[in-house]
Amino acid sequence: AQSVTQLDSHVSVSEGTPVLLRCNYSSSYSPSLFWYVQHPNKGLQLLLKYTSAATLVKGINGFEAEFKKSETSFHLTKPSAHMSDAAEYFCVVSGGAGFQKLVFGTGTRLLVSP
Amino acid sequence: DAGVTQSPTHLIKTRGQQVTLRCSPKSGHDTVSWYQQALGQGPQFIFQYYEEEERQRGNFPDRFSGHQFPNYSSELNVNALLLGDSALYLCASSLMAGTEQPQHFGDGTRLSIL
Numbered sequence: 001a002q003s004v005t006q007l008d009s010h011v012s013v014s015e016g017t018p019v020l021l022r023c024n025y026s027s028s029y030s031p032s033l034f035w036y037v038q039h040p041n042k043g044l045q046l047l048l049k050y051t052s053a054a055t056l057v058k059g060i061n062g063f064e065a066e067f068k069k070s071e072t073s074f075h076l077t078k079p080s081a082h083m084s085d086a087a088e089y090f091c092v093v094s095g096g097a098g099f100q101k102l103v104f105g106t107g108t109r110l111l112v113s114p
Numbered sequence: 115d116a117g118v119t120q121s122p123t124h125l126i127k128t129r130g131q132q133v134t135l136r137c138s139p140k141s142g143h144d145t146v147s148w149y150q151q152a153l154g155q156g157p158q159f160i161f162q163y164y165e166e167e168e169r170q171r172g173n174f175p176d177r178f179s180g181h182q183f184p185n186y187s188s189e190l191n192v193n194a195l196l197l198g199d200s201a202l203y204l205c206a207s208s209l210m211a212g213t214e215q216p217q218h219f220g221d222g223t224r225l226s227i228l
């Protein structure tokens with residue numbers, strides 16, 4: 001079975017400082033991993049995806065994530081936070097074996113202060 | 115290019131009633147998945163439709179059913195509503211071409227059960 005664990009329920013940063021949101025995964029297959037962002041009262045927007053190509057994945061809005069198989073991690077980073085980055089972030093693993101069922105983590109709320 | 119559209123945006127029902135939620139996939143997509151997101155939690159997979167058939171199902175009771183039409187749009191039906199069915203219901207569309215295909219989400223339908 002596939003699962004993800006987001007290690008922090010809340011992360012607080014100041015505008016202009018780096019962002020690190022941590023995610024560990026468990027998968028019986030070679031996983032497809034995603035990060036989605038959800039702003040209040042909105043649906044989910046895809047930030048980036050890993051699908052067994054380059055281990056460093058660049059996404060939208062300056063975010064990137066590194067797939068580390070030895071550590072079963074897929075942490076999300078951004079060099080400099082912006083106020084508009086404040087939102088809920090979900091680490092997601094795909095169901096594997098040809099299935100597209102997405103398994104979500106519990107989410108990390110990113111708070112950005114001026 | 116229209117993204118995933120869901121209707122209605124908000125809905126209020128009482129216990130025991132039935133509800134139908136609708137979803138139009140992103141242009142060019144042939145697969146629709148439904149997720150339930152309770153307040154403060156990550157989305158949970160309900161089921162997925164492809165070629166007008168339910169292909170996968172999550173851990174949801176038979177009160178939850180769905181349908182996909184020839185134009186790829188989809189409906190989610192919930193019977194005998196319970197208070198615990200109050201949630202944001204998200205529709206996602208994709209191409210049935212493997213786990214690496216990202217799912218695109220609509221803004222959801224907020225269902226409140228009184």
